[in-house]
Amino acid sequence: MIKLPHRLEQAPWLTTPWHEWLQRRQLGRLGHALLLQGPDGCGKEILSEQILTALLCDSGDGCGFCRHCQLLKAGHHPDRIDIGPDGNQIKIEAIRALISRLEGTAHQGGARVVVIDQAEKLNGAAANALLKTLEEPMDGVYLLLLCSAPERLLPTITSRCQRLVVAMPTLTQTNEFIGEASLKLGNWPYWQALLGGPLAMKAAIDSDNIATITQWRKWWRASLKSGLVEPQLAAVDSESAALVLKVLYYELLFIGRSRPQWLAEHYSAIQQVIEKISWLERQSGINLVAVFQQLITAIRQKAQ
Ligand SMILES: [Zn+2]
Structure with a gap:
């Protein structure tokens, strides 16, 4: 469970897309499906956690105190649905289970948020099944698709999503995030090319x-x-x-x-x-x- 804005302070390059999202919300222009795209290891997960919290929280900002925030903190908010790859693919079974879950109503009477991690791994059948959900938006349901290779998604999927782009942070931001451990890396442009952004590099060092x-x-x-x-x-x-x-x-x-x-x-x-x-x-x-x-x-x- 990621707490923000504390987390955004750690990954300051996420502030720009976060403000972009807030602005869309203020203008009443939030779509029901958001494609959050950017290289691996650049913190798409942190940003999606912040957006998800803001969508579910009673005060809309992740207050930390309302019942939604409490449930999120405890790690079992019933209206948060997480989907990710099984092996190297997101399979149709996962999307079918999602669709049948969405046919019910929200447990907590508010929004429901679906996070699809590594959406580029949707296989053909799963992507086609998801398409129907994207074509017929349901009230109060938000889908967040995290993706590092949007060119691999069906154009029919990307065309039904709003986009929010997380860019690769600068060298200074990367070094600040990794801290002293970055010295261990040596040829860090090699590692960045191979692994992705600062979160991926830090995880590789730590493990x-x-x-x-x-x-x-x-x-x-x-x-x-x-x-x-x-x-x-x-x-x-x-x-x-x-x-x-x-x-x-x-x-x-x-x-x-x-x-x-x-x-x-x-x-x-x-x-x-x-x-x-x-x-x-x-x-x-x-x-x-x-x-x-x-x-x-x-x-x-x-x-x-
Ligand atoms: Zn709250």
């Missing part, structure tokens, strides 16, 4: 994922050298698979950073890596050895 990723990087180098995928790379869980491949992508850019000719020769192999990243972000249960080996082979064939 020691930096060391894990550094190890992946070494294994990719070894694989590129030998032509055979290091088995440890393919042993990761399917939720980390796309990130593992992203590490390869940035490794290739690193190798080609001062070799435009090399980059040109490997353009199509690098494109294949990008396509597989996007594909793996939405798939589970894939034979990663085969996928990774195919890419390593494609990259090495180009080198000959």
Whole structure:
């Protein structure tokens, strides 16, 4: 449970979109569906928590004292509905359960707020089922769709949502948020490109994922050298698979950073890596050895 405005003070770059949302509300221009878009790790979750609290709270600002705020704090407000991916997809079952829940009335007699996290992971069937809810707005129901890759959403979904954009914070804001731990990162533009904004970078530092990723990087180098995928790379869980491949992508850019000719020769192999990243972000249960080996082979064939 995120308390604000305290949280906004920690992530001051969210103040701009927050004020934009408040202004829309003051002007009576809030749509029933909001697409909250921005890179991973930039605090979309913090902002959506603030918006959700403002929509449910009796005084409209997250007073902290009304019964809605109390229920939110306790972590079980009955008119807050959270949906997110199961594995790497938001499946139709989750949307069907949502629709049947919305057919009832609000437990607390106020608004109902649905938060759909990582909306880009809605699979085709789920997205089509959600479309009907977006087309026929219900009184007092608000949908907040959090999304870091809006281009992956159906245009029929995005066209029915208002947008609110969270931008990547500045270098100063990022360093202030991460604090002293940012010193541990070293080449932080690399980490920002790979992981996303300050929240993602801080989480990676706190959970020691930096060391894990550094190890992946070494294994990719070894694989590129030998032509055979290091088995440890393919042993990761399917939720980390796309990130593992992203590490390869940035490794290739690193190798080609001062070799435009090399980059040109490997353009199509690098494109294949990008396509597989996007594909793996939405798939589970894939034979990663085969996928990774195919890419390593494609990259090495180009080198000959
Ligand atoms: Zn309140």
